[in-house]
Amino acid sequence: MSAFIYLASQSPRRSQLLTQIGVAHELLLPDPAEDAESLEALCGREAPGRYVARVTGLKLDAAVARLQRLGLPAAPVLCADTTVALGREILGKPADEADARRILQQLSGQTHRVLTAVAVQSGRKRVAAVSESWVRFAAMTPTQIKAYVASGEPMGKAGAYGVQGRAASHIEQIRGSYSGIMGLPLFETATLLRSVGIRC
Numbered sequence: 559m560s561a562f563i564y565l566a567s568q569s570p571r572r573s574q575l576l577t578q579i580g581v582a583h584e585l586l587l588p589d590p591a592e593d594a595e596s597l598e599a600l601c602g603r604e605a606p607g608r609y610v611a612r613v614t615g616l617k618l619d620a621a622v623a624r625l626q627r628l629g630l631p632a633a634p635v636l637c638a639d640t641t642v643a644l645g646r647e648i649l650g651k652p653a654d655e656a657d658a659r660r661i662l663q664q665l666s667g668q669t670h671r672v673l674t675a676v677a678v679q680s681g682r683k684r685v686a687a688v689s690e691s692w693v694r695f696a697a698m699t700p701t702q703i704k705a706y707v708a709s710g711e712p713m714g715k716a717g718a719y720g721v722q723g724r725a726a727s728h729i730e731q732i733r734g735s736y737s738g739i740m741g742l743p744l745f746e747t748a749t750l751l752r753s754v755g756i757r758c
Contacts, residue, residue, distance in 0.1 A: 560633040560680070563756060566621030567638060571722065575742040576636075579758045581751065586621055586635060594620070598639070598650070606643035606673050611688055614639040614675035622679055634680035634754050640741045642717025643671045652718045658707045661718040667697035669731075670717070674738045676747050680754035687750055689743035691734025693721070698728055 564586035565573060576583050588594040597616045600609065618637040625635060642649045644664055652658035669692055677686040698706075706725065712718035719725035721732075721739045735743040748758045 560756065563634045563636050563678075563751065564621070564625060564630075565636050566617060566624070567636075569638075569741050571720075571740050572638060572742045575737055575740065575744060576747075579744055579748055581756060581758050583636075584633075586625060586630075588620070588624065592620065592624070600648065603646070604648075605646065606641055606648050606671065607688055607690070609648060610639050610641045610673045610675040611686065613641075614677045614686065618677045618679055618684070632681070634678050634751070634756060636676065636678045636747070636751070638674060638676045638742050638747075640672065640674040640716050640738075643673060644668060649717045651714055651716055652712055655707050655713075658712040658718040659703055662698060662703045662706065662712070663700075665695045665717065665719070666703070667695060669694040672717070672734070672739045674735075674741060674743050676743065676750060678750045678754055683754060685750045685753050687743075687746040689735045689738035689746050691732065691736075691738050693729060693733075693739060694731040696728050696730045702728070 562582040565583045566586045568587055598613055614637050621635050621637055649661050652661055672691045672693055675688045709724055711720055711723045737744040751758050
């Protein structure tokens with residue numbers, strides 16, 4: 559039984575969430591030669607749930623190959639990916655501040671879905687799950703959107719916001735997994751890890 563896992567994610571929130579449930583982990587990050595961003599490319603008009611599960615699987619494939627290439631000690635590898643969907647439209651990470659304002663204008667006064675897929679590989683065994691939650695934003699004025707974008711918080715985040723940050727003051731209602739909206743649904747994650755022998 560492994561005493562730790564590898565987390566193949568650059569998200570500090572995912573690392574914090576694993577620590578919260580007592581899972582010892584080491585980071586297994588892409589090297590500069592890997593084109594990690596290309597794994598998140600959309601394939602046609604993919605449904606959000608299928609998209610997030612596919613991307614997470616590709617990230618796990620790349621992480622397992624990285625582990626083998628580096629010759630690191632064997633341990634389970636965990637990957638996750640989060641996407642925000644308004645209807646069937648996937649709202650990814652904003653390209654720039656103007657794009658962040660556009661995304662937030664779409665979310666203003668609306669209920670959207672947050673889907674986070676988690677996948678774990680231990681040896682030849684691979685297990686995966688998708689968490690789906692719903693978030694409702696209050697109507698935001700252009701001034702409020704501009705101020706939030708100016709904070710820098712939306713950049714690098716699916717849907718141009720972080721639920722654990724300043725955006726919380728504009729969120730009316732959440733249904734589902736708060737940790738899933740943050741980027742790592744802890745119930746599903748713990749269930750998967752237990753299935754590969756990790757205590758949590």
